[in-house]
Amino acid sequence: MDTDDLSIPTYNGIIIEAEKFNHDLTLQFGVLASQCKEDDDYLNKAEDLIKEWLIKDHFEDIIDDVFYGESVNEKAFRKILDIILANISEIRKTPMDKREFENW
Numbered sequence: 001m002d003t004d005d006l007s008i009p010t011y012n013g014i015i016i017e018a019e020k021f022n023h024d025l026t027l028q029f030g031v032l033a034s035q036c037k038e039d040d041d042y043l044n045k046a047e048d049l050i051k052e053w054l055i056k057d058h059f060e061d062i063i064d065d066v067f068y069g070e071s072v073n074e075k076a077f078r079k080i081l082d083i084i085l086a087n088i089s090e091i092r093k094t095p096m097d098k099r100e101f102e103n104w
Helices: 008-021 023-033 039-055 059-067 074-092
Strands: none
Touching (some): 008 023, 008 039, 023 059
């Protein structure tokens, strides 16, 4: 799927939120969409990815992988990941058939 296929709450809660922090983070979540079948699959994979980042011991590895070596504040990065996780939790409260999607 493409990011255009995500529900509006999912797009806003993950893609837009990531963009507020750093465009490279947005790219990571954008690429993730291509590996997903539908909105809930995307939410699950995004949550798994975030949890993987949060438990990594070496923040430098994340910087290289996610931000291509660009310097970012670890505390701010962890904070945005927590925000996105909270957004995912809120989005899941709405059944997929009740979520709003763009009409392209």
